[in-house]
Amino acid sequence: MNPASLENLKMGAIARNQGKVRCNVTILPETKRWLEGSNNVSGRIDEMVSKWLKGELVGKSKLDEAEARIKALEEQLRTQQSTGTVESILENWEGKVDESKGKSAGGQPSERYKYVAQRLGELKQALKE
Structure with a gap:
């Protein structure tokens, strides 16, 4: 063990003014x-x-749920005929990403919506091409 750590243990959390509990x-x-x-x-x-x-860490089940949502969005985009409808779907999902950003202390979307945001950018780029 590091000698500095041993010295900190001797002083105790209160003496170090950290308020930590062993x-x-x-x-x-x-x-x-x-x-x-x-x-x-x-x-x-x-x-x-x-x-x-x-909210920066999520369980695997939430990531799986995000993957399923993304696949559903991709399928929905593939089946739509109207560009206006596709854009409204993208705006809807961007709203969910923005809502996630609003709930975060750091202004970043949660892990599951980070991936959604990335894919939305890719889909918007594909629509432009």
């Missing part, structure tokens, strides 16, 4: 290996929790 948890072996890949394990945990609370 606790024991049981984690999966792969989680332990991932955490040990950093010099600051508690900092890595705090960073991940912060990202989760900001």
Whole structure:
């Protein structure tokens, strides 16, 4: 263990004015290996929790849901005859991306809508060509 870390442990969280709490948890072996890949394990945990609370991290099921929505949008675009209708569909999805940006503290869309935003840009470019 790093000597500076040992010294910090002796001082305690209150003395360092960090207000952190020491606790024991049981984690999966792969989680332990991932955490040990950093010099600051508690900092890595705090960073991940912060990202989760900001909505920057999503579970695989939400990404799968976003993929399904994108496929549905692509199919809907393929079957439409009118460019005006296609543009209204794109505007609808852009509204959802903008709504996601509005809910985010950093002004960025959530992970699932980042991919939707990227694909919308590609579809708009394809319509121009």
